[in-house]
Amino acid sequence: MGRREGRLGLTTALARVAFLVNAAYTEASREFGFSPQQGQFLCVLRPGPCGMGELGAVMGLAKSTVTGMVNYAERNGLVRREADPGDSRAVSVALTSHGREVADKFYADGSRRIEQLAVSLTEDERSTLAALLGRVADDNKVSVIFMEV
Numbered sequence: 001m002g003r004r005e006g007r008l009g010l011t012t013a014l015a016r017v018a019f020l021v022n023a024a025y026t027e028a029s030r031e032f033g034f035s036p037q038q039g040q041f042l043c044v045l046r047p048g049p050c051g052m053g054e055l056g057a058v059m060g061l062a063k064s065t066v067t068g069m070v071n072y073a074e075r076n077g078l079v080r081r082e083a084d085p086g087d088s089r090a091v092s093v094a095l096t097s098h099g100r101e102v103a104d105k106f107y108a109d110g111s112r113r114i115e116q117l118a119v120s121l122t123e124d125e126r127s128t129l130a131a132l133l134g135r136v137a138d139d140n141k142v143s144v145i146f147m148e149v
Contacts, residue, residue: 017117024113032106037061039110041069042078042095042103049082049094078102 008016022036029039037059044050044058056066070093073079078099084090095103118126 020117021114024117025110028106028110028113031109032102038069038073039106041073042099043107043110045079045093045095045099046103046107049092051084051090051092053090055093073099 025039026036029036032039040059041055044055050058052063052066052070055061055070056063059066061069070079070081073093074081077096079093080096082092082094084092118129121129
């Protein structure tokens with residue numbers, strides 16, 4: 001496809017960049033042998049354990065889908081279930097040491113790929129873009145899926 005010069009409208013620009021980010025994230029996931037959703041799941045757990053309900057809410061998934069993801073990750077030694085100290089009926093999900101290693105490597109690889117999308121921007125432009133997009137995410141109360149820890 002040819003390069004189009006000129007300014008894009010906000011909707012078009014955001015949609016095109018979202019497509020690029022999604023493609024980079026999907027490519028990283030494939031190289032690690034899991035789906036983008038499984039990669040997101042591991043990234044959500046990087047800051048610490050989450051309850052099953054919280055995982056569903058953050059990722060926008062049904063309870064049965066979260067249960068399936070936890071079962072799969074547990075069978076592969078990536079996560080473990082823990083009793084929730086605040087509610088004896090509830091379970092939290094935490095990364096195992098192997099899961100932490102995989103999640104951290106996946107995060108670093110995904111971050112590198114996404115950073116490369118803005119390689120043509122100056123450092124000041126990158127900082128400005130990050131601040132503006134961060135504000136858009138905060139204003140819309142976006143769930144924290146991909147975050148620095």
